[in-house]
Amino acid sequence: MNYNMAMDYIHNKNRLGTRPGTDTITELLRRLGNPQDDCKCLHIAGTNGKGSVFSFVQEILMEAGYSVGRYVSPTILDYLERFQINRVNMDKDTFCCLLEKVRFQADRMEAEDKGCPTAFEIETAVAFLYFKERKVDYALIECGMGGITDATNVIAHPVCSVFASISMDHMEFLGNTLTEIATQKAGIIKPNSRCVSAPQKAEVIKILTDTCDTLQTDFCCADDSMVSNVDMSLEVTRFCYRGQAYEISLLGEHQIMNAITAIEVVKGIRGVNKQHIANGLRKTKWVGRMTKVSDKPLIYVDGAHNEDAWKYLRKMVNKYFTKRKIIYIIGVLKDKEYDKMILLLSDTMDYAVTITPPTQRGLDKDILAGLLREQGIICATADDSAAAMELAKAQIRSEDDVILVCGSLSFLSDYLIKSI
Secondary structure, three states: OOHHHHHHHHHHHHOOOOOOOOHHHHHHHHHOOOHHHHOOEEEEEOOEOHHHHHHHHHHHHHHOOOOEEEEOOOOOOOHHHHEEEOOEEOOHHHHHHHHHHHHHHHHHHHHOOOOOOOHHHHHHHHHHHHHHHOOOOEEEEEOOOOOOOOOOOOOOOOOEEEEOEOOOOOHHHHOOOHHHHHHHHHHHOOOOOEEEEOOOOHHHHHHHHHHHHHHOOEEEEOOHHHEEEEEEOOOOEEEEEOOEEEEEOOOOHHHHHHHHHHHHHHOOOOOOOHHHHHHHHHHOOOOOOOEEEEOOOEEEEEOOOOHHHHHHHHHHHHHHOOOOOEEEEEEOEOOOOHHHHHHHHHHHOOEEEEOOOOOOOEOOHHHHHHHHHHOOOOEEEOOOHHHHHHHHHOOOOOOOOEEEEEEOHHHOHHHHHOOO
């Protein structure tokens, strides 16, 4: 199998879509020797911030001298970005070799009518095999969606179950209330273990604490009341947590919350000291999260793709771009609450260019443009990312003007990879 054949196989499997449940992945991993049982895993669920929290954790653990595997999805820059060790993507040959092993067992399962693994289940199996074979010290595993029925929820004894911010998203799978969604995500908590959460709404905290009490698992919530001396600029954010000074390059108040969550996570890991934490936080980068891609003109790219993320984005716009003209390039998915998202940002938009994200779930650019015009926004549509950027640049009148690209992660790579 070469890499093109491997990607064809994955694309074909993607047609199966999302199928909640762990029976199929459990059987697949059993046939592969249960590699997940040989990895020290930290497992994270949540709606927004999973990637940022584990980016901080990854850098801190690397500062402490550990080998760190990381499994993420979706990815922005490259498919193999989802399988990393110490920030280095898996190479194509290794991926083909591991996928061949997984495909062999997946094909046998189908032939025996024992299940038909989805692309995400196959990728999850590849990740566990990779981390086992490379003998990483720690594997950071991100839920794809939800928790209890997510394909990653096969870790029997996690080092820590971690929760980023939980809010409304994927309601068609997880439930229509915050309590229902939090209950689904709490399904990754395991008995007699350790659990750490980002600051959450009271109803979410109740679900997490009740679950931990039932399972006799230690629970810790990052304490935002212990954050002080916050100083934020477009270059760096400085703050104190529990009396200790830190700085991060990720922008926004919500990134402070993600950072203090990471601090609480690594406190339970032997060999991590205060200097490792400070150095790791300072070095952390997470592409696509308010990333500056150009100085002239000023262009930022942010993967805000749901209502809560747009709330964070609005705060950042108000903090960093006060009294500046802001030209938006926006593409959203049709299964998101885009009507609410528009209301959150419409009064910050001086001009907008809409694009249809290159996925079956992408909302048509004309529909999005129509909704923006209803809010009084001057708006244009573009057939592709390059055309959208040309339209946005044509609106620049001053060096203080800002182009802000946001929405679905599926099209952000066009602006992060290519020269603009």
